[in-house]
Amino acid sequence: MxxxxxxxxxxxxxxxxxxxxxxxxxxxxxxxxxxxxxxxxxxxxxxxxxxxxxxxxxxxxxxxxxxxxxxxxxxxxxxxxxxxxxxxxxxxxxxxxxxxxxxxxxxxxxxxxxxxxxxxxxxxxxxxxxxxxxxxxxxxxxxxxxxxxxxxxxxxxxxxxxxxxxxxxxxxxxxxxxxxxxxxxxxxxxxxxxxxxxxxxxxxxxxxxELHDEFIADVRAQLPSEEARPDVFVTYDETDQPDSFSPYRLDDGGTSTKQWRDLGPTDALADTDIDHLSTTDRGNLDYEGLLDLDPEIILVRGHERKSAAEFRDTVLAYMESHPVGNELEAVRNGRVYRGGYLYQGPIHNLFLTERAAKQLYPDVFGDVTDDAELFDRQRVADIVNGEF
Structure with missing residues (x-):
């Protein structure tokens, strides 16, 4: 036209x-x-x-x-x-x-x-x-x-x-x-x-x-060796009592998994034929299928309106009470966390990367519930407000 x-x-x-x-x-x-x-x-x-x-x-x-x-x-x-x-x-x-x-x-x-x-x-x-x-x-x-x-x-x-x-x-x-x-x-x-x-x-x-590149470089410089990094499983389920798990691959390349790729954990799906969630593929795993993977960390999306404590008191508590879920290593060790946003922009990404660093490497960056800040909030605000 x-x-x-x-x-x-x-x-x-x-x-x-x-x-x-x-x-x-x-x-x-x-x-x-x-x-x-x-x-x-x-x-x-x-x-x-x-x-x-x-x-x-x-x-x-x-x-x-x-x-x-x-x-x-x-x-x-x-x-x-x-x-x-x-x-x-x-x-x-x-x-x-x-x-x-x-x-x-x-x-x-x-x-x-x-x-x-x-x-x-x-x-x-x-x-x-x-x-x-x-x-x-x-x-x-x-x-x-x-x-x-x-x-x-x-x-x-x-x-x-x-x-x-x-x-x-x-x-x-x-x-x-x-x-x-x-x-x-x-x-x-x-x-x-x-x-x-x-x-x-x-x-x-x-x-x-510039801020992003400096922040990511600083965090990466503190990461443990690759063989010492955990394997993780990212899934979506917005219920408080999850019984099935829609998988996300970290190597998908999408922006929703950027923080995980930047932080370098092992994808629990890496050596499997399990596909990434898409418009046409809505496949999921049950607890038995997840137990076959038995990841060290499970990241559950769909709970970003909850605090870390609220997530533990609902989703993690349910998985701990589940007859198969309680056999998972991540559940036994309390390493089931909120999985981050599906849609993230540059400001979101800074906060999500900070949180993910604590979830994956608490011995390096502190516990996910503490107040330690890994990037300068005022610098971000100054850029948004045009004062830089």
């Missing part, structure tokens, strides 16, 4: 008409954004907005050209929402998909960093065309192929929203096991850099990347 130029009225951003191009591999042009007022004064660390068009590229949509820096945005998952917040864009949040899996409590430890939960409560699971029209955002941080494969959208539906509302920029990166995802994947920081390009906030991105 050919792009059509439009003339934007100067009064408000809402008077601007969005326009777009091909969905995959083509050029998606976003229409005017911004409210027509002069640029606000910004800190020296933050790049100023420009009225000159600029282009961002990300599979599966290809090139996306913006006339102005987006102000109002919606993200499907907490990982992309966290990226935008890290880039100082929290005020532009209009809603998310899967708000129940967007964990904003981590921002409580960062001075001056906050997300309006009422926005998430008003639009907690944005995935219909009607919602996209109603929100009228400047950019949608979504992989459109996810909408097609999870929510039965068509290519025409995607193109309609691009034409009439705003473009999509996003790539489903939390796992790499879906057959329909036959295009490039991105690492967490590759995707984060692209989102930084969308918001023209590369200085903040660079500061985060």
């Amino acid at each position: 050919a792009n059509e130029s439009v003339t934007c009225k100067p009064q408000t951003r809402r008077d601007c008409v969005k326009y777009g191009g091909a969905i995959v591999g083509g050029s998606l042009l976003a229409g005017c954004t911004g409210d027509g007022d002069g640029d606000e004064e910004r800190t020296a660390a933050t790049e100023s907005s420009s009225t000159d068009p600029y282009t961002v590229s990300m599979e599966p949509v290809g090139d996306v050209t913006f006339d102005r820096v987006p102000e109002r945005w919606v993200a499907y998952d907490g990982g992309y929402a966290d990226m935008a917040v890290a880039l100082g864009q929290a005020d532009g949040l209009a809603g998310t998909g899967m708000a129940d899996r967007y964990y904003t409590h981590v921002y409580d430890e960062l001075a001056g960093v906050d997300v309006d939960r009422s926005v998430l409560e008003a639009y907690p699971d944005v995935h219909t065309k009607e919602e996209f029209y109603e929100l009228d955002c400047d950019v949608h941080l979504y992989d459109p192929q996810m909408l097609i494969n999870w929510f039965e959208w068509s290519d025409d539906d995607v193109e309609e929203i691009v034409d009439n509302v705003a473009p999509f920029v996003g790539n489903l990166i939390f796992r790499r096991s879906d057959e329909w995802h036959d295009y490039r994947y991105y690492t967490l920081y590759e995707a984060f850099e692209t989102v930084a390009d969308v918001f023209q906030e590369t200085a903040r991105y660079d500061a985060f990347a």
